């Protein structure tokens with residue numbers, strides 16, 4: 001079992017992560033509350049970022065992982081609506097679990113758009129294939145380096 005003492009305290013010394021709380025939720029449509037601007041400096045690894053499909057982000061300095069959410073009420077068109085934003089710092093083990101889920105979703109999406117492109121040959125489908133291929137490759141690479149760090153599969 002790896003020792004995570006270092007990795008869980010590293011964020012306190014990090015010039016980006018020290019501004020980001022362990023967890024923060026804001027509603028931005030009706031309140032002035034905002035996430036720290038440093039959230040924008042995190043690398044996006046994959047995922048839509050909507051409820052049930054949280055996005056994976058990473059601080060490249062000490063390899064600290066986060067899940068990020070940006071979701072809004074776009075369907076009903078009635079009522080006052082809402083825009084939710086949320087950041088959560090997660091452990092490397094949780095990151096592994098979330099990233100495998102995001103990877104599966106992305107591979108599924110790539111398959112969907114590949115089929116779509118074979119039928120329609122349209123450029124939107126083609127762009128989606130490219131985007132998901134990049135995401136899949138990025139996630140596979142990240143998973144491999146995280147597993148190495150956690151000494152899994154050695």
Ligand SMILES: [Zn+2]
Nearest residue numbers: 014017059061
């Ligand atoms: Zn950091």
